[in-house]
Amino acid sequence: MRFSMLVAAMLAALSAPAAAQGDDAYAPARAIVADIGKIVTPNGVQETFEVTLGGARQVANVRGSDRDNPILIFVHGGPGAVEMPFAWAFQRPWEDVFTVVQYDQRGAGRSYPLNDPEALAPTMTPDRYRDDAIELIELLKKRYGKRKVVLMGHSWGSIVGLSVAVKRPDLLHAYVGVGQQIDFRDGERVGMAWTRAKALAAGNDEAVRAIDALAPYPDSGPFTIEQADGWRKYAMPYGSLMYNKPDLKYYFQTARLSPEYSEADRQAWGKGSAFSVTTLWPRLADVSYSDVTTMQVPVVFLLGRHDYTVPSVPAANWLAKLSAPTKKLVWFEHSAHMPMVEEPGHFFAALLRDVLPLTGTKATK
Numbered sequence: 001m002r003f004s005m006l007v008a009a010m011l012a013a014l015s016a017p018a019a020a021q022g023d024d025a026y027a028p029a030r031a032i033v034a035d036i037g038k039i040v041t042p043n044g045v046q047e048t049f050e051v052t053l054g055g056a057r058q059v060a061n062v063r064g065s066d067r068d069n070p071i072l073i074f075v076h077g078g079p080g081a082v083e084m085p086f087a088w089a090f091q092r093p094w095e096d097v098f099t100v101v102q103y104d105q106r107g108a109g110r111s112y113p114l115n116d117p118e119a120l121a122p123t124m125t126p127d128r129y130r131d132d133a134i135e136l137i138e139l140l141k142k143r144y145g146k147r148k149v150v151l152m153g154h155s156w157g158s159i160v161g162l163s164v165a166v167k168r169p170d171l172l173h174a175y176v177g178v179g180q181q182i183d184f185r186d187g188e189r190v191g192m193a194w195t196r197a198k199a200l201a202a203g204n205d206e207a208v209r210a211i212d213a214l215a216p217y218p219d220s221g222p223f224t225i226e227q228a229d230g231w232r233k234y235a236m237p238y239g240s241l242m243y244n245k246p247d248l249k250y251y252f253q254t255a256r257l258s259p260e261y262s263e264a265d266r267q268a269w270g271k272g273s274a275f276s277v278t279t280l281w282p283r284l285a286d287v288s289y290s291d292v293t294t295m296q297v298p299v300v301f302l303l304g305r306h307d308y309t310v311p312s313v314p315a316a317n318w319l320a321k322l323s324a325p326t327k328k329l330v331w332f333e334h335s336a337h338m339p340m341v342e343e344p345g346h347f348f349a350a351l352l353r354d355v356l357p358l359t360g361t362k363a364t365k
Contacts (some may be wrong), residue, residue, distance in 0.1 A: 023316060026256045032260035033088055041065045041145065048260065050236050051139060051344060052113070053132040055107040057114035059084075060136070061260055062144075063091070064099035070148035070173065070359040071140055072098035075105075075133060077155025077179065079124075082109035083268060085255035090344045093262065096364060097247040099144065099355055104272075105129060105160075107279070110265050112272030124280050126287055130163040137164070137171050148359040155310055155337065158308055162289055169296035174358040177301045179337045180315035183288040188218035191310040195235040207218025207234040222284035232309065240308035243336040251341070290318065298326040298358045304335030304342065328354050 027139040039046040045067045051060055061084055071340055072094065075183040076083040089095040092099050106129070137149055151163020151172050158180045165175035181187055192211055199207035210230060217227040237246040245251075255261055261269070301319050319329055328348045335342040352363045 008085055011028070017243070026147060027203050027296075029257050030259050033257050037088055037092055037259065039063060039065060041093070043067055045144070050255075051103075052138065053135045053139075054123065055127055055134070056120060057111065058103055058106055058132070058136075059110040059114070060101060060103040060139075061087075062099060062101050064095045066096075067099055067144055068337060069097055070100050070150060070356070070361055071144065071146050072150045073101040073103070073133070073140070074138065074152040075151065075155075075161045076102070077157050077159030078108060078144075078273060078276055079105075079156050079280040080108040080273035081155070082273075083154065085258040085261040085266070085269070086119050086341075088258050088260070089254050089348075090336065090340050093344075093348045094351060097352065097361070098150070098235075099146070101136075101140060103288075104117060105130060105276075107276045108272045109269045110261070111318040112275065113268045113279060117275055121275075121279050122278070125283055126159060126163065129160045130167065133164045134171065139220060141171075148173050148361070150174045150355060152174060152178060153180070154340075155179040155181065159287060159289075162292075165297050165299070166289070166292060172297045173360075174298045174300060174355055175295075177299070177315065177357055178303070178339065180301050180303065180308055180312070181312045182314050182318045183290045184284045185218045185253075185286070185288070186290070186314055187311055190314060191235060191240070191308045192218070192231045194308045194311065195231050195238065196238070198238045199234055204234070210234065211303055218285075224280050225281040228281065235308055238304060238308075241337045241344055243304065243306040245336055245342075248251075248316055291322060293321060295322060295324045297324065299324045300328045300330065300350075300354050302332065302339055302347065304332050304337055304339045306334075306336040326358070 044065045046063050048059065048061045053060055074083060082104045084104060087102050091100055106115065107124055123169060138255055141147065141149065149172055151161045151164055158177045162177060165172055196211045214227055214230050237363065239246060242248060255266060282360045299319065299322065301315055303315060316329055319327060332339040332343045332346060356363055
């Protein structure tokens with residue numbers, strides 16, 4: 001869940017070098033990354049294709065060293081913050097034990113230019129994104145002849161993923177929440193209070209005044225991305241997105257090396273991010289799973305101890321009260337909102353130890 005001010009930072013990091021050097025400056029590096037990441041195993045899968053979900057054309061990317069492995073579908077955050085162009089930097093080990101699916105949601109990334117934004121906007125509701133994910137799961141099961149599916153939701157995508165797990169547990173072997181959102185208004189309250197306390201301790205009177213001026217948000221009044229950005233722009237330098245890493249310039253440039261994204265794709269991604277988060281954010285104000293106390297599918301939460309972009313403590317408290325076939329909370333002590341990037345080894349170890357066994361699959365063959 002990176003929001004519009006983070007999209008602006010990302011675009012600044014991406015566009016300046018491109019304007020100065022041209023897209024071809026990165027072509028040799030992308031070729032190296034593509035060659036290193038190429039799936040060469042006899043039963044492997046590496047493909048990108050277009051699907052129509054709920055009437056909207058969307059792009060999916062599937063990678064894995066053995067197509068007989070369970071499917072792991074990553075539901076990206078934002079809204080509109082696609083993970084496909086970043087995945088090359090952390091996902092490759094996952095592909096030895098899962099068939100990993102990244103997809104750009106309606107209105108986002110490579111999917112943005114495939115649809116008319118004006119026609120798409122009214123369809124952009126939490127329920128429609130949930131049903132898109134359900135359609136995708138059913139499509140992938142048929143395409144690859146699989147019954148074992150793990151759904152991983154990150155940030156905004158964790159609301160999509162959790163809603164799928166509540167509505168259609170029969171489709172899943174496990175649900176994995178990363179940067180898990182439970183209640184949007186409560187998450188905003190916790191994050192704002194933490195940021196204000198950090199600013200107060202640092203003597204940042206400007207930040208304190210700006211956060212106070214947002215009232216009555218998030219409890220009432222307009223619920224827009226401008227209010228969300230109004231406190232997050234102060235939170236990120238304190239490490240709310242990545243622990244002890246206030247400068248994310250190089251992280252945002254990771255996408256320049258992605259074999260999956262051209263310069264045109266990156267430009268579309270920026271437009272789609274702004275469109276998605278502006279359109280969808282007001283519709284999220286009252287989204288809450290606080291009243292869900294029982295689930296019919298195993299649940300694993302992988303949470304950064306220092307996450308205050310989507311505060312992790314409310315998610316941990318919710319999981320503690322949840323009744324499920326099995327449940328597991330894994331803390332990443334040196335991570336905030338991006339543990340798969342911040343602690344990739346520990347994250348992969350958690351997938352092997354706590355997620356893969358839920359599919360009945362062993363880590364070694």
